[in-house]
Amino acid sequence: MKLKPDCIRDVLLYLESELEVDLTKHNFTKINLEQLKDHFSCIYNEEDIWYTVYNLKEIRFIDGRINDGGSHKMMFCEIENITWNGHQFLNTIRPTSVWEATKSGASKLGIMSVSALSMISSEITKAIITKQEVIDGILNKLNELQQ
Structure with missing residues (x-):
């Protein structure tokens, strides 16, 4: 599987525009994989989104919870934040x-x-x-x- 550079940039730009701090709950709003897939459905397929999110998490450009249950199938995904390094990039x-x-x-x-x-x-x-x-x-x- 190939990592698509435009998908990386597009996902980060989308997260930057959509993620917010929820002061009433004292945490971040969350973006899940379904939201990303829906937003980019005309541009990228599910594998592209999954692989991009997985790699952005691996390099610590995003924070959140990703669980693949050891099966390398993304069972759960909630992105909470773009990290300092993610913002720098x-x-x-x-x-x-x-x-x-x-x-x-x-x-x-x-x-x-x-x-x-x-x-x-x-x-x-x-x-x-x-x-x-x-x-x-x-x-x-x-x-x-x-x-």
């Missing part, structure tokens, strides 16, 4: 230009793991911050996309 891949460059770099290397995507996006972000011509190129690309 999401913030580096949020701009479309950085995300596309990250996927391109990962594809050229033949590495599509979440940790590789995170490292690549971080390096691209560092390059953007330190090189004015990279910043100008990205701004030009964004202006083209908006027109």
Whole structure:
């Protein structure tokens, strides 16, 4: 089974927009696997969602309870939070230009793991911050996309 980078980004963006703090209960709202499957039903299949959530939990980019009962079948899933590291990753891949460059770099290397995507996006972000011509190129690309 292949990990789909766009699914990773889409799931994190969805979680960021939907998860909230419930001050009356002093905890987080929860998103379950069914909600994710319903939201992305036109884009990703159930396996893509399951595998993405499983990997995001494994790398500790999300918090919650996932139980596979030892059978590698997701019996229960409640996502409560995006972790600090998950937010850091999401913030580096949020701009479309950085995300596309990250996927391109990962594809050229033949590495599509979440940790590789995170490292690549971080390096691209560092390059953007330190090189004015990279910043100008990205701004030009964004202006083209908006027109």
